[in-house]
Amino acid sequence: MSGLKSNLSRFRGYFEQTAKLMIGVPDYDTYLEHMRTRHPDQPAMTYTEFLDNRLQARYGAGKAGCC
Amino acid sequence: MPRILNHAPWLVLAVLGAFALGTVALARGETINALWLVVAAVCTYLVSYRYYSLFIATRVMRLDPARPTPAMRHNDGLDYVPTNQYVLFGHHFAAIAGAGPLVGPVLAAQMGYLPGMLWILAGVVVAGAVQDFMILFVSMRRDGRSLGELIKAELGDIPGVIALFGTFMIMVIILAVLALVVVKALTNSPWGFFTVAATVPIALFMGVYMRFLRPGRIGEISVVGFFLLIAAILLGGQVAQSETWAPVFTLTGIQITWILIGYGFVASVLPVWLLLAPRDYLSTFLKVGTIVMLALCILLVAPPMKMPSVTRFVDGTGPVWSGSLFPFLFITIACGAVSGFHALISSGTTPKMVENELHTRFIGYGGMLTESFVAVMALVAASCIEPGIYFAMNSPPALLGTTAESAAQVINNWGFVITPEMITRTAQDVGEVSILSRAGGAPTLAVGMAQIFSELFGGKGMMAFWYHFAILFEALFILTAVDAGTRAGRFMLQDLLGVFFKPLQRTASWAGNLIATGLCVAAWGYILYQGVVDPLGGINTFWPLFGISNQMLAGIALILATVVLFRMKRERYAWVTMVPAAWLLICTLTAGVQKVFHSNPAIGFLAHAERFSTAANEGRLLAPATSMEQMRQVIFNDYLDAALASLFVLVVLAVLLFGIQSCLKALRSDRPTTREIPTGGATARAGD
Numbered sequence: 001m002s003g004l005k006s007n008l009s010r011f012r013g014y015f016e017q018t019a020k021l022m023i024g025v026p027d028y029d030t031y032l033e034h035m036r037t038r039h040p041d042q043p044a045m046t047y048t049e050f051l052d053n054r055l056q057a058r059y060g061a062g063k064a065g066c067c
Numbered sequence: 068m069p070r071i072l073n074h075a076p077w078l079v080l081a082v083l084g085a086f087a088l089g090t091v092a093l094a095r096g097e098t099i100n101a102l103w104l105v106v107a108a109v110c111t112y113l114v115s116y117r118y119y120s121l122f123i124a125t126r127v128m129r130l131d132p133a134r135p136t137p138a139m140r141h142n143d144g145l146d147y148v149p150t151n152q153y154v155l156f157g158h159h160f161a162a163i164a165g166a167g168p169l170v171g172p173v174l175a176a177q178m179g180y181l182p183g184m185l186w187i188l189a190g191v192v193v194a195g196a197v198q199d200f201m202i203l204f205v206s207m208r209r210d211g212r213s214l215g216e217l218i219k220a221e222l223g224d225i226p227g228v229i230a231l232f233g234t235f236m237i238m239v240i241i242l243a244v245l246a247l248v249v250v251k252a253l254t255n256s257p258w259g260f261f262t263v264a265a266t267v268p269i270a271l272f273m274g275v276y277m278r279f280l281r282p283g284r285i286g287e288i289s290v291v292g293f294f295l296l297i298a299a300i301l302l303g304g305q306v307a308q309s310e311t312w313a314p315v316f317t318l319t320g321i322q323i324t325w326i327l328i329g330y331g332f333v334a335s336v337l338p339v340w341l342l343l344a345p346r347d348y349l350s351t352f353l354k355v356g357t358i359v360m361l362a363l364c365i366l367l368v369a370p371p372m373k374m375p376s377v378t379r380f381v382d383g384t385g386p387v388w389s390g391s392l393f394p395f396l397f398i399t400i401a402c403g404a405v406s407g408f409h410a411l412i413s414s415g416t417t418p419k420m421v422e423n424e425l426h427t428r429f430i431g432y433g434g435m436l437t438e439s440f441v442a443v444m445a446l447v448a449a450s451c452i453e454p455g456i457y458f459a460m461n462s463p464p465a466l467l468g469t470t471a472e473s474a475a476q477v478i479n480n481w482g483f484v485i486t487p488e489m490i491t492r493t494a495q496d497v498g499e500v501s502i503l504s505r506a507g508g509a510p511t512l513a514v515g516m517a518q519i520f521s522e523l524f525g526g527k528g529m530m531a532f533w534y535h536f537a538i539l540f541e542a543l544f545i546l547t548a549v550d551a552g553t554r555a556g557r558f559m560l561q562d563l564l565g566v567f568f569k570p571l572q573r574t575a576s577w578a579g580n581l582i583a584t585g586l587c588v589a590a591w592g593y594i595l596y597q598g599v600v601d602p603l604g605g606i607n608t609f610w611p612l613f614g615i616s617n618q619m620l621a622g623i624a625l626i627l628a629t630v631v632l633f634r635m636k637r638e639r640y641a642w643v644t645m646v647p648a649a650w651l652l653i654c655t656l657t658a659g660v661q662k663v664f665h666s667n668p669a670i671g672f673l674a675h676a677e678r679f680s681t682a683a684n685e686g687r688l689l690a691p692a693t694s695m696e697q698m699r700q701v702i703f704n705d706y707l708d709a710a711l712a713s714l715f716v717l718v719v720l721a722v723l724l725f726g727i728q729s730c731l732k733a734l735r736s737d738r739p740t741t742r743e744i745p746t747g748g749a750t751a752r753a754g755d
Binding site: 023024027032 | 145150154343551
């Protein structure tokens with residue numbers, strides 16, 4: 001039963017990740033994990049700073065639209 | 068023996084697909100069910116994915132699961148993140164799917180569904196999916212560099228600049244044509260115009276909500292936004308019936324053109340969080356959701372195909388767009404079969420997030436197959452409405468006149484049975500005053516979708532709702548493309564102009580920003596305006612120009628891929644990219660030359676200019692011109708269009724020559740000369 005539950009929540013996680021990446025927002029937890037393991041000396045961005053950073057990356061210089 | 072057994076299910080699929088395709092192709096006179104097309108398409112996709120993409124992955128590219136990808140080497144949690152392949156597939160698909168696969172097949176349906184269907188399937192397997200997959204691979208092996216940078220690195224600096232310039236021109240054309248689709252759909256349609264206009268305040272509200280009220284709650288506000296959109300559609304229905312408000316939102320094509328131009332300018336200088344980002348969220352989710360819903364509905368409803376499989380218009384006399392099957396069918400359906408714009412996406416964010424080289428097969432090749440399926444669905448939606456209605460909606464007023472009676476008479480003469488009552492009734496069913504001459508694909512698709520959706524949900528009473536839902540869905544992501552594209556065009560232009568005048572290059576400077584935005588909007592706005600006043604309906608003239616430029620970009624991308632294969636010393640497999648590149652060049656160069664020099668004024672720009680010059684010299688006026696000055700304007704525009712088409716031809720020929728040169732040079736070398744990141748090169752970066 002718990003197996004099914006964890007499968008469901010993992011599926012939900014993937015669904016949410018996919019939806020967010022579709023609009024150019026990668027996984028925040030992955031970013032935090034990355035900062036914790038690779039750059040423990042540097043402060044990580046808060047979630048709102050992170051979103052703002054991704055917004056600029058998506059619509060900033062040198063990006064093309066779709067067909 | 069077991070090895071052969073492994074192939075047995077695939078053999079069954081192949082036979083089933085061949086049978087379905089045979090049924091589609093050989094149906095003469097009798098109506099077939101849309102499911103035959105779906106089965107033929109899905110079987111083709113599965114078999115080609117299983118065998119051809121595997122061949123490309125293992126033999127041509129020799130993908131190596133152990134080789135570190137850019138996401139592994141530069142992992143920063145932001146741009147470079149190793150990402151689950153299904154999640155990345157979703158991102159890649161949402162980025163490549165746009166208006167293209169929906170509009171092209173609808174326009175191509177004037178020749179019947181069979182020619183379009185065959186080109187979509189053959190094109191995607193041999194050309195489109197190969198291009199997306201190859202460019203993703205090439206970019207991934209080079210730190211996720213962009214198409215322009217890749218061409219510079221592998222072919223040289225000059226072809227790099229030529230290709231960049233070509234990309235800018237293509238973007239201007241694509242923005243103008245997409246905006247034209249919106250104008251055609253919203254002209255004299257208070258319901259449609261109100262609903263689409265309402266998306267602006269809705270997006271502004273979402274932007275402020277996400278910025279100040281509840282920062283970062285994307286999911287929550289997207290759901291709220293979705294319900295506000297539905298409310299806007301319902302309210303639009305009331306507006307269209309109100310005596311006071313309907314006239315306020317009933318606008319002519321020219322008025323909407325000026326509104327769009329003003330909107331494009333303002334939207335692309337506003338901060339992104341305020342308007343662009345929230346509307347992008349809405350349009351992305353709505354787009355993917357509607358595509359999934361359309362697929363399910365087609366499976367459940369299984370509509371019959373009312374359009375003949377082949378119409379008399381294969382001879383090139385069709386009213387929707389001019390020109391014969393070869394080469395014009397192959398440029399009318401671009402996205403869905405092969406699209407150059409995907410080369411920009413495949414060398415954009417996707418290659419930076421690939422977790423394992425083997426995943427590129429599913430994301431690149433598989434993603435394009437999925438996009439192709441969207442094109443097949445659009446073809447089904449356009450072919451399941453009455454052919455008479457299809458031609459009433461897509462033929463220009465110069466042929467149909469402006470009343471249901473004149474239109475019905477003309478269409479009956481073409482051999483498609485239709486009465487004026489059927490035309491007016493369809494307009495009433497979808498809540499519009501008139502459906503005549505709404506070329507551009509979106510409204511036709513909306514009628515088709517409304518017909519399919521309303522069979523499942525709500526019956527005839529809901530048809531008007533579904534029609535405006537479909538219009539909203541297309542207009543929303545076209546408008547997002549217009550302001551994102553204007554923004555991107557502005558940066559490109561600032562880069563280009565900055566070479567001559569340094570201060571323009573500072574993207575943060577307000578003056579440089581406004582000048583570049585103004586130029587960019589003026590460029591697409593000018594073409595859009597021409598299209599709107601064109602008596603042949605604009606789409607007739609400009610869709611081929613868009614198709615030519617988009618397919619030429621695909622040709623350039625495939626030339627790049629060929630050069631890379633030669634430089635990897637895998638030239639024995641180079642036919643994989645050379646065959647589609649050759650076909651695209653044959654089609655686009657023929658079409659480009661015909662658009663300039665064809666003796667028929669409906670096809671050739673110079674012949675059209677000639678006709679107007681002769682009339683002007685004799686002191687006669689030809690529609691749409693109402694004065695001598697306008698006559699001169701038409702002639703000037705013809706020369707401008709001819710120059711554009713010639714320019715595209717020259718760009719491609721130049722890249723082809725540089726490509727051949729690079730291939731010959733690579734052949735003479737006895738070792739690979741490609742500029743990949745070395746296998747173990749955790750720190751090496753190409754070109755640095």
